[in-house]
Amino acid sequence: MAPPARRVDAAVELDGLVKRYGTTMAVDGLTFHAARGEVTALLGPNGAGKTTTVEICAGFRRADAGTARVLGRDPADRALRARVGVMSQSGGVPVSARAGEFLRLVAALYADPVDPAALLDRLGLTEHARTPYKRLSGGQRQRLSLAAAIVGRPELVFLDEPTTGLDPQARHATWALIEELRAAGVAVVLTTHHMDEAERLADQVYIVDRGRVVAYGTPRELTGAERQLRFRARSGLGLDELLAALPPGSAAKESPAGYYLIEGEIRPELLATVTAWCASHGVLTEDLRIERRTLEDVFLELTGRELRP
Amino acid sequence: MSSTLTPAPGAAPLPAMVRAQAAYEVRALLRNGEQLLLTLVIPVVLLLLFGATSLLDLGPGRRVDFLTPGIIALAIMSTAFTGQAIGTGFERRYGVLKRLGATPLPRSGLIMAKTISVIAVEILQVGAVVAVASALGWRPHGNPASVAFLVLLGTAAFSGLGLLLAGTLRAEATLAAANLVYVLFLVLGGVVFPLSEFPGAVASALGLLPISALADGLRQVLQHGAALPGKDIAVLAVWSVAGPALAARFFRWE
Numbered sequence: 001m002a003p004p005a006r007r008v009d010a011a012v013e014l015d016g017l018v019k020r021y022g023t024t025m026a027v028d029g030l031t032f033h034a035a036r037g038e039v040t041a042l043l044g045p046n047g048a049g050k051t052t053t054v055e056i057c058a059g060f061r062r063a064d065a066g067t068a069r070v071l072g073r074d075p076a077d078r079a080l081r082a083r084v085g086v087m088s089q090s091g092g093v094p095v096s097a098r099a100g101e102f103l104r105l106v107a108a109l110y111a112d113p114v115d116p117a118a119l120l121d122r123l124g125l126t127e128h129a130r131t132p133y134k135r136l137s138g139g140q141r142q143r144l145s146l147a148a149a150i151v152g153r154p155e156l157v158f159l160d161e162p163t164t165g166l167d168p169q170a171r172h173a174t175w176a177l178i179e180e181l182r183a184a185g186v187a188v189v190l191t192t193h194h195m196d197e198a199e200r201l202a203d204q205v206y207i208v209d210r211g212r213v214v215a216y217g218t219p220r221e222l223t224g225a226e227r228q229l230r231f232r233a234r235s236g237l238g239l240d241e242l243l244a245a246l247p248p249g250s251a252a253k254e255s256p257a258g259y260y261l262i263e264g265e266i267r268p269e270l271l272a273t274v275t276a277w278c279a280s281h282g283v284l285t286e287d288l289r290i291e292r293r294t295l296e297d298v299f300l301e302l303t304g305r306e307l308r309p
Numbered sequence: 310m311s312s313t314l315t316p317a318p319g320a321a322p323l324p325a326m327v328r329a330q331a332a333y334e335v336r337a338l339l340r341n342g343e344q345l346l347l348t349l350v351i352p353v354v355l356l357l358l359f360g361a362t363s364l365l366d367l368g369p370g371r372r373v374d375f376l377t378p379g380i381i382a383l384a385i386m387s388t389a390f391t392g393q394a395i396g397t398g399f400e401r402r403y404g405v406l407k408r409l410g411a412t413p414l415p416r417s418g419l420i421m422a423k424t425i426s427v428i429a430v431e432i433l434q435v436g437a438v439v440a441v442a443s444a445l446g447w448r449p450h451g452n453p454a455s456v457a458f459l460v461l462l463g464t465a466a467f468s469g470l471g472l473l474l475a476g477t478l479r480a481e482a483t484l485a486a487a488n489l490v491y492v493l494f495l496v497l498g499g500v501v502f503p504l505s506e507f508p509g510a511v512a513s514a515l516g517l518l519p520i521s522a523l524a525d526g527l528r529q530v531l532q533h534g535a536a537l538p539g540k541d542i543a544v545l546a547v548w549s550v551a552g553p554a555l556a557a558r559f560f561r562w563e
Contacts, residue, residue: 058411060563082413083318092408094400096340101333108329109412111319118312152412153317177314184314 010069011036011156011187012057017066019052019211026052028211029066034204036155036187039178041198043191043295044208045303050191051089053208054158057189058086071156082110085157087149089164091141093133099144100129103151110152119147123173138165146174150181157181159190163197175201195296205295209303223293229262229274231288242277246270266290320413327422330414334426338392347491348387348434353441356380359501360445370532377442377449378527379500384434385460386520389427389467391491397423397475398483407563416562427468431460451530455537459530462545463523469552470519476560494520519548 012034019027027049034040042050055061056068059075068075071083093102100120107113120126123143128136136144142165149157162178163171178201181188192198198205199219206216215222235257243252250264262274271290278285320326338344359365360373400406409419439447474483496502498520504512515521526541 060407060410078413078415081411082320083316084411086411088404088408088411090404090407092404092406094337094405095403096337097333101336105329105333106412109321109326109414111321112317114314115312148408150314153314155316155318181314184316186314186316 010034011071012040012189013067013069014053014057015067017053017056017068018064019049019056019061020064025211027056027063030208030211030213031066032206032213032216034156034187034189037182037185038203039182039188039190039201040204040206041190041192041202042206042208043193043195043198043202043299045193048208048303049211050208051160052211054086054088054160054189054191058084058088058158060088082152083155085149085152085154087145087157087159087162089160091133091145093141093144093148095132095134097133098130099125099133099136099140102133103144103147106148107151112153113151114153116147116151119151122177123147124170139167139170142166143170143174146177150177150186154186156187157189159188161191161193163192163194195294195299199295207299207302214302215298219295222298223295224298226263226293227266227290228293228297229266229271229288229290231260231274231285232258233260233278233283233285234258237278237281237283242274245273245277323415323418326414327418327425330419330422331425331429334422335429337396338388338426338430341392341396344392344396347391348384348430349437352380352384352387352434352438355383355501356438356441356445360442365501371446373442373445373447374449374532375503375528376501377438377447378531379524380438380442381435381460381527382463382498382520382524383495383500384438385431385463385523386467386494387491388430388434389464390471391487392430392471393423393427393468394471394474394487395484397472398478398480398487401475401561401563402480404563410562424464424468427464431464435460449531450534452536455530455535456527458537459523459526459542459545462542462549463519466519466523466545466548466552469549469554469556472556472560473552476556476562494518497521499524517544519545519552522548 010033014030014032017027017030030049030053042053044050052061056063057070057075059080062076070080073080100116103116103120107116120129123146125140125143125147128140133141142162146159146162149159163174166174178188178190202219204216205219205222206213208214235254237254237260239252239254243250246252246262247264247270250262250270252260252262254260264270275285356376360376471487474486478486494500497515498518499515500520504515504521507515516525522541522544526538526545529535529538529541
């Protein structure tokens, strides 16, 4: 696919990035741009190369080929460390460090940090400020990592799966914080495999699979204007016969049993045809609705439905 | 400090970063129970046990005058080598070093902070050992500057060797190796058992260990009032260059 257009305000520019581990291609010619004041999501299944991409941008690893520019510099440039925040999945917090103590330590490494106490409070960690890292729950650890990534008031943050393992309250607190970062002009790059997260937060979504970008655009561009018709009915309807009654270019399928999906140009006539056909066969439709394709539909279409090892 | 997230990037000045990191490292060292056992409890117990009883034949001279320099050497090794190897090994394993690499703190700043914290803990240890030894009637000789010089060389040598272990082995292997070396050096390094108890050739070989050179050097100064024990300083100087150089060459950050 054609690379995305170059942007003047790009905070991150990756072009044809390649990273191999032995014979495995972790990243295979990945190209993506992220802008300031926007949330850019790398959306992809596990093993798609998202974390490796973030680690290259954070200067933890070097790419084997391709170019990477972060705030206009080589990602390995130490001068970037004060300007870029990184939340990695591995945490990297000493197990005996207390949550508040660790955040104060990280804050002390920056010139003009956010007040650590205020940040703990925003992320619901105040009552755990004196709890050692090893006794924090997974969700609390995630939030502490997020706090440590943004406490130095960076221009650009990389958040690797920021909400994985969070309960709904913590997830919403995290989303609110990410939206606030965007409003403050920070460039936010996040990886996720949660469609709703990308759909809700991201200005630009890059769908990544097997180390490559397979589609990108705004969530709206990716889901397109296409609509689909869904309904429930008894299983085993004769879909070929129904399809014959529909306009050419329509598609119909039953999956799982009893759940039907009609794709194509969904117009009022089509709806009437479907309900009339069902009526003539004595079929009562339930939960009949017309909906836009979701990012999940696009994602599964592009990355396949089979389970990955 | 601010409560807004508006970008205002910038690193703190290096001295401020090093101070914050060193303060954290000292707290971490003192909080760790096993470390305290190694750094404080064992040296003090050995001093009391062998200083106040005649369980061990320590040769001519007052027992405490022989023991205290060895115990100080043991204390230095326990913090600079054993404690640092284990602590840093697990930091590496848990991605702490990698995480710190994403902050403005440079690696040189981290090494400085670790060194400062080791020296701070050593001051506490030497204070405790000297207090117990004095209660047992210890009266040291020699020049305090010579003592400080020997301790600095020993610290550099043991820190280098500790970081070499931590940066090359798995964390569990580092834990095992660092504890094993601690026990072997305690027994074989002239800390509480005089090297003269070993056959001549073995004693000469053991005398080349950093622990033996440090213990013997401190003994030459504190027990016998030597100015600068040349051979021990030469041995320690070699280790204090080799240890950090090997660590710098082979340390893997993750």
